[in-house]
Amino acid sequence: MFYRSSTSAFDMSVESFNSAEHLENARKQADERGLDKVLVVDIDAHHYETDNFKEILELIEDPVLRQSATNMFAYKGPGALLIDQPGYQDGAGRITRYMERKHEKFPADGTPREVAQTLRWMDAMSVDYACIFPTPMLFMGLHPQVEVEVGLSRAYNRWLVEKVLPANKRLRSMLYLPFNDPEATYQMVKEFGGKPGVIGFMVVSTRYKPVYDNAYMKTYALLEEMGLPLSFHASYNWNDQLISLTNRFITAHALGFTLFNAVHCANWVINGLPERFPKLKTIWIESGLAWVPWLMQRLDNDYCMRTSEAPALKRLPSDYMREMYYTSQPMEMVNNRKALEVTFEMINAETQLLYSSDYPHWDMDLPSTIWDLDFLSEQAKRNILGLNAKRLFNLDTSDRF
Amino acid sequence: MEVFVAKSSAIAEGQRVLIDHKGQKIGVLRVNGALHAFLNLCPHQGGPACEGMLIHKIEEVIDEDKRYLGMRFHDRDVHMVCPWHGWEFNVETGASAADGKHKLKRYKTIEKEGDVYVVV
Numbered sequence: 001m002f003y004r005s006s007t008s009a010f011d012m013s014v015e016s017f018n019s020a021e022h023l024e025n026a027r028k029q030a031d032e033r034g035l036d037k038v039l040v041v042d043i044d045a046h047h048y049e050t051d052n053f054k055e056i057l058e059l060i061e062d063p064v065l066r067q068s069a070t071n072m073f074a075y076k077g078p079g080a081l082l083i084d085q086p087g088y089q090d091g092a093g094r095i096t097r098y099m100e101r102k103h104e105k106f107p108a109d110g111t112p113r114e115v116a117q118t119l120r121w122m123d124a125m126s127v128d129y130a131c132i133f134p135t136p137m138l139f140m141g142l143h144p145q146v147e148v149e150v151g152l153s154r155a156y157n158r159w160l161v162e163k164v165l166p167a168n169k170r171l172r173s174m175l176y177l178p179f180n181d182p183e184a185t186y187q188m189v190k191e192f193g194g195k196p197g198v199i200g201f202m203v204v205s206t207r208y209k210p211v212y213d214n215a216y217m218k219t220y221a222l223l224e225e226m227g228l229p230l231s232f233h234a235s236y237n238w239n240d241q242l243i244s245l246t247n248r249f250i251t252a253h254a255l256g257f258t259l260f261n262a263v264h265c266a267n268w269v270i271n272g273l274p275e276r277f278p279k280l281k282t283i284w285i286e287s288g289l290a291w292v293p294w295l296m297q298r299l300d301n302d303y304c305m306r307t308s309e310a311p312a313l314k315r316l317p318s319d320y321m322r323e324m325y326y327t328s329q330p331m332e333m334v335n336n337r338k339a340l341e342v343t344f345e346m347i348n349a350e351t352q353l354l355y356s357s358d359y360p361h362w363d364m365d366l367p368s369t370i371w372d373l374d375f376l377s378e379q380a381k382r383n384i385l386g387l388n389a390k391r392l393f394n395l396d397t398s399d400r401f
Numbered sequence: 402m403e404v405f406v407a408k409s410s411a412i413a414e415g416q417r418v419l420i421d422h423k424g425q426k427i428g429v430l431r432v433n434g435a436l437h438a439f440l441n442l443c444p445h446q447g448g449p450a451c452e453g454m455l456i457h458k459i460e461e462v463i464d465e466d467k468r469y470l471g472m473r474f475h476d477r478d479v480h481m482v483c484p485w486h487g488w489e490f491n492v493e494t495g496a497s498a499a500d501g502k503h504k505l506k507r508y509k510t511i512e513k514e515g516d517v518y519v520v521v
């Protein structure tokens with residue numbers, strides 16, 4: 001792999017890549033902290049479905065869409081069906097694994113490459129179980145053709161459930177919901193809800209459909225009845241009218257990943273959905289944590305003055321938000337420990353926070369980011385790293401512990 | 402204690418060598434003609450900071466009317482980038498380009514008779 005730098009003397013060529021070598025220091029950290037003896041469940045990890053796109057396209061049920069996608073793929077690659085965004089996730093080559101991971105080699109022992117690669121980084125980071133999500137599909141909620149999101153997500157979910165999850169019990173997923181089509185969303189839950197390895201369902205929050213729409217109520221009711229959590233996974237839309245005012249990826253990312261989840265979460269609470277579906281667990285993924293205290297305080301303050309506009313609520317908005325679940329990454333921890341500690345208190349982190357790595361993405365967090373927090377008790381660390389997830393998803397961890 | 406790293410010729414401008422000393426990896430590199438050595442451990446989350454890209458610092462071009470005209474590479478300052486998340490470090494000081502407070506551990510280097518040593 002060749003990386004161009006600012007001058008040819010600094011251009012870099014890398015012969016080969018191995019996730020375990022890339023994460024050698026993570027392995028050392030895990031050993032130093034004894035993390036192999038601690039249950040670590042990673043609730044937000046990724047793979048690149050585009051690595052297997054041809055295979056996935058074959059599973060599209062609609063023959064017209066499948067035929068057109070197959071031919072488009074032949075000349076256009078994965079862009080055939082996906083909708084892309086401008087963005088610089090790899091930091092212009094600085095995060096070298098973006099390019100390298102595609103060329104990683106594995107022994108031909110019959111394990112799907114997808115699975116072998118995931119297990120390799122999981123072992124390095126001492127992650128026992130990982131909930132895996134797609135990557136380029138995180139923009140599909142912006143696709144102008146609703147039927148394309150439906151067709152591709154059904155194909156992807158089938159591929160995941162039939163080919164990937166059965167290959168190893170350590171891999172789980174909350175399946176992608178084609179939320180722009182409420183009926184297809186409902187059917188997806190109905191059809192895939194009980195499949196092995198499926199621990200819930202996921203809505204990519206980057207889209208323009210309100211969660212309070214009556215069309216979704218039967219899906220929420222079904223999820224509640226099945227005891228499966230509903231998660232909202234953030235991404236960004238640089239073409240969003242507001243976010244398009246930003247001119248750097250750093251800004252589009254910092255704001256975009258937060259705002260979509262904040263809007264859906266505010267709608268979820270103010271429309272009283274926690275009262276309508278008291279047993280449905282919701283999880284907010286990959287927006288960091290600092291937005292939660294901000295939203296809690298904004299909503300509580302307004303609610304006391306405008307209670308009549310949210311008549312379904314029986315408690316303060318923050319009381320409902322404290323019962324929701326949040327994933328940890330990307331945790332804001334650079335220079336204000338006190339703010340982080342207050343955030344942990346405000347979200348009841350000891351019971352509601354779920355460790356997530358987001359590996360292999362550029363802003364991934366290692367388990368040590370939780371383990372090394374000096375304001376947490378050892379029990380709190382164990383809860384956040386794995387026990388909260390075990391309880392929430394009713395995970396059978398007997399094959400590891 | 403001086404630890405042999407490599408022949409001088411093996412560390413040309415922009416090149417680097419990583420050595421293992423008692424279980425710790427040390428990266429030795431040559432930039433702008435000078436040798437620099439750092440522990441291969443990033444102060445962020447412990448990534449292999451010496452294994453990433455070398456690239457000149459990027460700066461904004463602002464004219465005398467304070468208007469932004471674009472970006473350019475600095476003509477001297479070079480950063481070493483940790484490949485895990487992209488933290489950048491000035492190769493002459495080892496300090497983080499972001500806040501200057503987080504630093505890579507530095508080692509003294511010695512070059513004599515065509516050989517490079519690091520002092521640990």
Ligand code: FES
Pocket residue numbers: 443444445446447448449450483484485486487488
């Ligand atoms: S560990 Fe080096 S940038 Fe994060």
